[in-house]
Amino acid sequence: MPSVDGRAGPLAGVRVVDLTAMVMGPYCTQIMADMGADVVKVEPPQGDDIRYVSVGPTRGMSGVFVNVNRGKRSVSIDLKSDAGKTALQALVAQADVFIHSMRSEAITRLGFSYSEVAAMNPTIVYTNCYGFSRRGPNRALPAYDDTIQAACGLPFVQEQLTGEANYVGTIVADKVAGLTALYATMMALFHRERTGEGQEVEVGMFETLASFMLVEHANGAMFDPPLGPAVYPRSVAPNRRPYRTSDGYIAVLIYNDRQWAAFIDAVRPAWACDLYSTLEGRAKHIDSVYARLAETLSQRTTGEWLDLFHALEIPASALSSPSALFDDRHLDTVGFFETVDTPSGPVRFPGVPTWFSRTPGRVAGPAPELGADTAEVLGQLGLDGGSDQG
Template sequence: MPSDRGAPEARSVNRPAKGTGGPLEGVKVVDLTTVVVGPICTRTLADQGAEVVKVEAPGGDILRYLAAGSRTPAMSGKFINFNRNKRSIVLDIKQPEGLAALKRLIAAADVFVSNVRPAALARAGLDHASLAPLNPRLIHCGIVAFGTDGRYANRPAYDPIIQSLSGVAGTFDRAIGEPRFVPMVMTDHITGLVSAQAIGFALYRREKTGVGEAIEVPMFETMASFVTSEHLGAATFDPPEGPTGDARLLSADYRPLPTLDGYITVRPNDNRQSFAFFDAIGRPELKEDPRFSTPIRRTENAADYFTVQVEALATKTTATWLEIFAKADVPAAGYNTIDDLLEDPHLQDVGFWNFDEHPTEGRIRRTRTPVTFRGGMREQVLPAPRLGAQTREILAEAGYDAVQIDAMLATGAAQ
């Protein structure tokens, strides 16, 4: 796969500017991750001002090719979304010169993030024990499928494997009678964000101690915690006081409910909201119904409570119900498709959608960072890099001269 190291326009656009702002400005990150779980972690760091160098193998991150609708090869929409604010260098770390270059980058970095299986990382000398003498202040974050102390360690896994094993798919089985996957790589997103959070914690402690850290973030355990925190329920107690699961969330009617002309989501919780809902639908007598008179009774009788909602909401249009519930101060909302989000008025109000001119891909749409900091945000958004677009300049920054760089390019140790 040819690189774009010779494209000066890509290099100049992707060159990080001084003083771009953001709480992580000045933090240097070496990113040896692919697909989603790692790139969402490092994009989060990059969006907050960190300087992220994305190290790719020859051929590049597979996410470059995993989505339809690309304008040019190796630049899928998904890759563009998960890899903004990064620079790309291609190193063949199976070659000694490529591995040595990677270690030189890590020696000067604050953070090293990988989602390589631990055994392979150790064989390459990229585990924490090998890197700590090279850079004692290094924050080493390994995103893994399974914790290394368990019997599943070193198994390969992607998001659907973790959804299946962690109970995410099983919640659908409880709700609708068959296991399903959430139609997003949700476990990748959650684990990636948890990883970014852990790196932030480690950077804070390093400021106090001056010492680096080894972090392991396992996808399986992260999602098992996510699911059971929500659904452990009565099994929290030993012995259990009842079954696992939140009956409200596991109801087949826990979903946008049909109206006369579409769908609506209504979610009254406390007594004030629930009783206002009963008044709004013309069923005030339900406030005295023992099945619905308290939060715990509504939870215990979740199926009946949802039946009331299903029957009532089908009688009027979505717009009519939204007007009624707004007057009653009952939490309610319409229903957005993915396409609807592109035109959502609130997202337009807050400037959620931005349009940029990518140096090779043309006009692209991107989301802004949802989190804001009054103390300053990253001002310059770097477009997702073409494969190897900054190989030469990153090697030069690491201390390689032009002759050395040419030699590495000639052997394929760098591209």
């Protein structure tokens, strides 16, 4: 059902006060906006720093900012001023969700800790996005994606894989933590729908990525006594990499026994033997398996291998790039990209990756200029709508 402002989606009618910045929190609330929530982004007079870190059609509208803040309304207020605090209190009174990414001490100094916000609105879901949980000794440390990757062992496992410690080529800690903040907030909203109770939620980027890394890498270290180190051998096998073909590269994972038998029957490599015939055997000798496959896959073109693997229903892909995704035939067919007219020209957004039969989401609209909605939003609350409150 559409909300009063015409938004549609499973979160239509949900009001979110968003005090997050950079990527973790804004990615969480961007998905809420695409799913129909009315997200009011509260920014300081200078704006969210991520406005200025990459290219954009105008200053303060970088590509990263535009993507993770699409469909939101921007209110620019000085929360250190009495007028700014009054404005935020009025927003909180009508909100379903309050989400921030300040350190605990900072949000408390401003007068918007959970206890204070819950006193204004007892049923609110209050989500804290932190670098480290405030319950631990690292609670006061600043955190960014690179430092969290390092703290959680990502460069370590990259070194096992490639011989050199490296970050992965995407801000995985920010994005995984943003998705975690989203599902945690949604669970709290679900509880409120059942019971009428609001509550406080805490999401630490460090704890989130530690959990993410240990899904497979906990491995033998989980047991008492430990049965091995905290590492998943297949992920860090030195020969685990895209295979070079006679004219390029291919990614393929011949994983289960059916797939393996079909491949061996079709190709009949000279090195085929009982040692590799079962998943258990291949797992024990995984780096040798990768090396053997590399020898064989170098003998045909990428296209020839793709035709064979697709015919055998073995997962395989040619190597692509982020730029190539904009011309991907599958993404185009499913309508993944959505073009939105904005004041600075059309923007082709990567769209909503999920599908709902009754309440579909969609790109909620353009990202806001700094403070573009201050007058409108505060005017609706009966407050002075002047920009940069305070």
